[in-house]
Structure formats: structure tokens, C-alpha cells
Amino acid sequence: MAEFPVHEYDVLVVGAGGAGLRAAIEASAAGCKTAVITKSLLGKAHTVMAEGGMAAAMGNVDDRDNWRVHFADTMRGAQYLNNCRMAELHAKEAPARVHELEAWGAIFDRTKDGRILQRNFGGHRYPRLAHVGDRTGLEMIRTLQDHAIHQGIDVYAEHTVLTLLMDGNRCTGAFAYDRERGRFKVLSAKAVVLATGGVGRAFKVTSNSWEYTADGQALAYKAGAALLDMEFVQFHPTGMVWPPSVKGILVTEGVRGEGGVLRNKDGKRFMFEDIPENYRSSTADNEEEGWRYTQGDKSARRPPELLTRDHVARCINREVKAGRGSPHGGVFLDIAWIKEKLPNSVEHIKKKLPSMYHQFKQLADLDITKEPMEVGPTTHYFMGGIQVDGDTQMSSVAGLFAAGECAAGLHGANRLGGNSLSDLLVFGKRAGEYAAKFAKENGTGRLDKSQVDEAAKAALAPFERGAAGENPFAVQSELQDAMQGLVGIVRVESEMQQAIEKIHALRVRAAKAGITGNIEYNTGWHTALDLDNMLSISEMIAMAAIERKESRGGHFRDDYPEKSAEWGKYNLRIKRGADGRPQLERVPVVPLTEEMKQVIEENK
């Protein structure tokens, strides 16, 4: 390793979104020498795009809210397939994490009595999302970033991890390259926290940035860690559909929280026609009641537009397939209609949804205060990921922790909007805290030079193949088509088998990817190196989706359209087998305690 510089840390955090920054702050505050490595510049991670808010049962707007209701809402949304311990910790600790952000400089929107304002969101019984207009993610990442820079944390901006370094079954650091200059670095650490986000770039239509290439999940898998719930992909119901170049860009659920309604081409509010049994008692059965709910009437029930994301996305899909969609293959999302109710609706919409106003005005020449938007489902979030201990966030590999979207557990079969930002904070903090504890209790692990040499050699191979090799962007694009078309919002076994065959063929081509130009800031090279992670994890998504022969949450099977009580008992876990191939197994869902059962019962 003489040829590569070695940097030593107690805790290394991979990823600088909400979870990564919160973990780094915690580890550093515990006295650990801490570094954060990020593929982008600091403050640009995907968290910045989160819009609606962070769920925390503070009860500022409706004092009937408390952790018990939030816990029950999360469990119901997850279709009881999530880790109930994580749901409990999340519901209990989220309010403190929000207050902490304010103490670090965040400026949330306010209630009339000066407290943090909370808004309605799908699947949450009471107004629960602390927010700043529709740019809550920006507020959160900037607050964490600005707090972190004064903590003495080393930041490796525009660096990508190639492999985790292992000492037996213990993670002892990471081997990375600097995207700008192409130089390799060894980052030795007593504990490593993965906070790398999701897998959205494996799909054609996605709200996710280029960074979402399954890095953390694939790094952990290769290091021997177990992955869980890989079949559960969230398709957000409302992405932009027109013009083509912006297809997939998110339209916040906040639009519906503020009174926006979904209509088909006949002007019908189709969501009223399909309300799932377990939400019937808490959903409005007429338009007037739905409107009153969005305006804070505590006696009203929520409009069906605010049902869970999996359900709304499927209803939109159904309308489009039945020929009742909008001109560009979506449905209409109308917030402009509130002018019938509010005299100052134009100003109100601009104040509550400024970046939506801006986004449609600039990218689609459409004024959302005057006309309805066209929206359709977009790949948004991965409920599955690295299996972790609910309290400590440690994976099945010693010294390797995971938090945020790359970890599994909190969201089960479907995530509620707003539970992601709070997830990042609650479990980012926990991962940082327990990684620091692990680092203090364990010495520096052994670094194995052969692991580094092997990874460096593999990383440079695309240059040797040069222009004669495969175009890495073409391989990525074909993977996106396959996942979108064959493992998307409605799934059948035969199509998913085709996807797996296609992925195998693409793996062969990815191994022949060739690069021209030099090693400095070479985006073709960066993409070539991302392919392996994306292909590995895409295959596991398809494998798990074939195995789960039922429909639940984000996983909808046309050949098994019903929910099965039997399947409700299991999560699917994937580990690397002795032959190097992914091995699938069923594991029992974490059982509820008696108290939890009671909490769920009292909130039915």
C-alpha cells in the first residue's frame, strides 16, 4: 500500500446527506476522529431535494398527536412488515431531533403561537410534518452542514468508495478514489457508517439524482452483510410527466396536503372510488370534508388523495391504463381549484409551495396557481436495504453500520411521506453514537494490502479497454429500461425473469466497459465503476420480488394481486452464499411487544 496514501480515523461515514452528516456530528461530538466521504460537493446530496417535511409527533398543530399515534401510523403504512423497535424509537425520538435542528440554526415555518408549524401528509393521522415551505430537505442539509463544519470533521468531497476493507468479519475502513483527480486513497477506520441512499438510478423514471447507484447496499453485501426487503420499492404517485426531459422529477405530496386534488380526464376525483378497508374509517367520503381536513378542521377526515403512496400510485396507474389519463400519460393534480375557497389563493399557493410554482413555471411553462399539473408515478425510494440492529444500526458485519435510505427496517412494505427525513436524523444519530462506541471499544483493525491492490486494478481496467469497450452510459440506460419496464410498479413473474436474464447479459457487457480520455474528472469512468453496484442490487430486487408471491405495499404482483396472511409473517433476507451468488431466505418479522399491540389496537 506504499503507493496509496493512508488516512486513519476512528469513524468513517460514507455519504453526506441527512443521515451521514447527522452520524458524523454525533461521532465527532463523542470525541472520535471522524471523516465524511461524499460523491458530490458538501450540501448537494439527495436530501436537498426532499420537499414536504419531517414527521415528528410534537403536537404543535393538533395536540391529540403523540408518539403512540405516530408509531401506529408507521406500522399501518408499512403493512406490519417493518422492524417495530425501529418504528418505536423513531416515533419517540423524532421530536427531539427536530428541536435540535432548530438549536443548530434551522428556521421552520411557524404556527400562530410561534411554534414549529406542522402539515398534513399521506398516512399520518394528524398534521405532523415540520417543514419550510416545500424545501425542507434543503433546510435540513444546510443546517447539518453548517453545524458540522465547525466540529473538526474531515470532509472528502467528490470521492467514491470502491470497496470496504475487511479484517475477517470486521470492517476496517474503505478504499476510495477522488473523482476530481482520479487518485486512490485508503481510509482506515475503527468503525464505518454507510449512509449512501438508494437505488433510483437503476430505473428510467425516477425522482433521484445520479448519486443513487446502490453503492452502500452493494458494498455491504460484498462485505458479507445481510440485506432485507429488497422487493419493496416506492413509486411516488406524483412525478412530472411533461415535458419529456423532466419526466420523473418530484411533485411534493405537500400539494395534496395543502388541498390539491387528483382528477382524471373526465374531471372525476377517482381516488374516492377506491379506499382500502383499513383506511375507510379515517378517510373522508365527500369532497367538502376532505377540503375541511386540509384546512385544519379537526372533526374532518383526510381526503383520499392523502392515502398511502403505494395505493395512490396504483390508482393513478389504473386510470392511465384505462384510457382516462391526461394528454401526456398522467393524471391531473389540481391546486388552482382552491381559488373557489380562498380569495388570496394565488399568493397562498406561492407561499406554501414556492419551489413547485417555480419548477412548473420554468420547466413546463405552467402556472400551478391557474392550471392543473400533469403527474404520474416515479421511482422514489427503497424501503429495503442493509439489515441493521434496531437500536445500534450495526449490520451483520462487525464495525459496519448503516442509516437512512440504504438501511432497511423502519418502513417495511411502504414508507409514509415525511418519515424519511426523520429517519435520517433519528437513526443517523444512533449510527454515529454506536459507531463511536464501537470505535472506542475496539482497536484499529488490520489492513490487507491485497484487497486494496485488487480493487485498484479492477478500477483501472476500463482504461485499458479504451474506445473499443462498451459505452458505460449505454449499459446503464438499458438497465434502466429493463427495471422500469419489467420490475416496476406492476409486476409479473415472467417479466421479472426476463429482467434477470437481461441483467446477466448486461453484467457481461459492463465487465467490458471501456473509457477514453484521462483519469481526471472522467464521468464515463465514474459511470463504468457504478455499474457493478447497480446491476448486483437490481438483480436482488428482481429475485426478492419474484419470491414474494403476494401484493403488499410498494410490491404489487399482477399474478398475485392479493395480500397473503402467510407472507405477512416474513421478511426476505439476502446474503452472499459460499458460491458468491445471492442467497434468499425467509426470516420471521420482528415480533410486536404486548404494549405495541395495545398501541396499535387503540389507534385502529
Add this chain to the structure above:
Amino acid sequence: MADQATFRIWRGDNGGGKFVDYTTEITSGMVVLDAVHSIQHQQANDIAVRWNCKAGKCGSCSAEINGKPKLMCMTRLNTLDLTQPVTVEPMKTFPHVKDLVTDVSWNYRVKMKIPKFQPRKPDAADGSWRVQQSDVDRPQEFRKCIECFLCQDVCHVLRDHDLHDEFIGPRFLIYTAQLEMNPIDSGDRRKALKEDLGIGYCNITKCCTKVCPEEIKITDNAIIPLKERVVDVFFDPIARIFGAGK
């Protein structure tokens, strides 16, 4: 709109470079970043370009398009004259790295010079504060900043006079302004603004305001009020007459 357009993109690294013309197909609704991506995917895999969100929220894809500082992801092709090649260049105020990528690390170092947020004592037993919306509207405007650094790029104090060591630039003046105007903050950065952060260099030409993709009124709402606060402390004429100036 034509079916094809030509983009004249700066290629090279900090040792030098040149414009290279690429012609690519264009479709309805496309933005400049789409065109750069399609060229990258089909003709020049190694073009260096930063981007993340493609929705004007992350501030990564700043460049100079036909000489004007803009976000590539928010610049629609139908706003440009496509009968001529569209020039796309990196920001000029920062050291060049490669193609459209510049070294913006100076900005991150500058932020660390600014005295950090210091909360006053909480108003409630649970550690929270009571603050009216009308009191946070202004600092919230400044917190919309996506750190694209286009305002830094266009600021002549930095771009033409290269006073990077003495002047923090408009981005960090609004950053300081949101700290100063946050009703929960108890810090006082007026002395720092005058002595370390160089607020006096700004002669309010408002170039920064014109290029801000978030439409923040940088000069009117942040810099001028900050200048007034500094003047109040350090240039009080009555105090000067009576020899009590600080």
C-alpha cells in the same frame, strides 16, 4: 424548434483548453443540461460536468451559457437562439478543473470564517423557541440559497479584482445576514463584517441579485441592511464628534 442544435462546449483542464462544437438532437422541453448529457452519453463520455437534482434545487450545474451565469438544468433551450451555436463554459471566477467543472472549494473555506450560529436561551421548558412567522420571513428568504455560487461568479470584486482573501462575496453576505436576522441567534457579527468579511468592498451594483436562480434580493434585502447595521456601530457621526467612536 429545430431538431438539432450545436453546443460549443469548453473542453480542457487548468493547463488550457478550447471550444469544441457538438451537434445533438433536441426535443421539446429540453434544458442545456439535457443537451450536455446527451453529448456525454453519445459522443464524449469523458465530459466533466457536475449535476445532481436536475430540478434547480441543489446548485451543482452552474455554468456560463452564452456568456451568462446560469444553472444548466433550469435553462430551457427555447429561451436560447439555436440558429447559432450555444456556448457553454465553466464559471470564470474559480480555478478551472476540467471542462465545465471548477474548483469551488474556496467558498467552503470562506463559510468557516463566519462566526457560527449561537442560539439564545430557549423560551420553553422543552428547549424550544417562540418565534413569529413575520419575524422569520426575511432570514427564510436567504436560506433558500442553493449554494450554486453564481453570485460569487458574477461579483466583480471577486471576478475582476480577485479579492478572495479580503471579501466573502454575496453568497456569504446573505449567509451572515440570515444569522444576524434569525430571532433565535444571539451573536453579533458586525465587527467581523467590517474587519474580516470585507462588506465595505461591495458597491451595490446588484449583479449578484440579477443572476440568483432563487430570486433572492441579495443586495436590497441582505447587503444594504447589513451595511446599515455596520455603519450604525462604527460610523456614528455624533459619537465621532464627541470622540466616543469605537
